[in-house]
């Protein structure tokens with residue numbers, strides 16, 4: 073069951089202005105980079121391309137004089153509305169992969185197309201612009217600001233995106249209602265349970281209506297029952313059309329997703345299709 077006050081973030085919402093002329097990223101400022109991304113998201117183009125396409129993605133780190141290939145040639149597509157879990161032993165490249173998809177880092181080689189546009193060639197400013205508008209992050213440790221209330225925490229990405237205060241407040245309140253925290257807007261994180269804190273973090277991740285929601289071990293710091301509550305929340309978001317990529321080392325958590333990607337030594341070892349995804353408990357009270 074969806075939490076009370078759950079309001080959909082619909083896939084069909086008119087958030088991309090498709091009337092603008094197409095602009096190439098290569099010669100653009102961040103603002104026009106967004107226009108090009110938006111234009112490329114138009115139905116005419118989007119229908120024949122996956123939301124995310126990575127091809128031969130590699131990332132090399134230097135440890136002193138030694139090379140470490142954190143990613144060693146990953147090729148994968150993710151469709152709009154997919155729910156994908158990434159599994160693998162420690163050091164297999166999960167976080168590196170998530171950082172690439174989240175535009176926090178750029179590959180050493182290979183390509184990353186988001187809505188058909190090759191973001192692996194973007195400048196730092198352009199990547200920041202994409203992060204602010206297209207990516208929502210949820211972390212194991214919540215990463216909330218302790219001294220400000222839920223509303224201020226949830227509106228943070230919209231400050232970076234340059235939205236007016238009134239619109240920010242409205243959107244942040246809406247996002248908090250959508251995760252069942254409409255009655256906690258004025259609470260600070262230390263006045264909330266762990267599960268509620270992760271809900272605030274999820275509201276913050278959703279507030280810019282991202283194309284992609286990235287969650288790195290979102291239940292890692294929660295007890296089983298509270299973790300189940302967060303998995304239920306993600307399920308609801310998936311049903312409403314959100315695209316979710318979840319990193320976890322727990323098989324039971326991964327099987328909430330529709331696809332499970334296994335990484336090993338920076339390579340895609342195998343992929344599973346989950347025929348009967350696990351459903352989080354239906355009788356959880358949200359409080």
Ligand SMILES: Nc1ncnc2c1ncn2[C@@H]1O[C@H](COP(=O)(O)OP(=O)(O)O)[C@@H](O)[C@H]1O
Pocket residue numbers: 133134135140141142160161162163164165166167168169
């Ligand atoms: N900033 C970095 N500098 C050097 N090596 C790194 C860096 N980040 C990750 N690595 C190495 O890359 C490999 C993959 O790391 P990571 O993506 O964090 O794996 P996972 O999240 O699956 O545990 C590991 O061998 C790790 O030591």
Ligand SMILES: [Mg+2]
Pocket residue numbers: 166167168
């Ligand atoms: Mg990691």
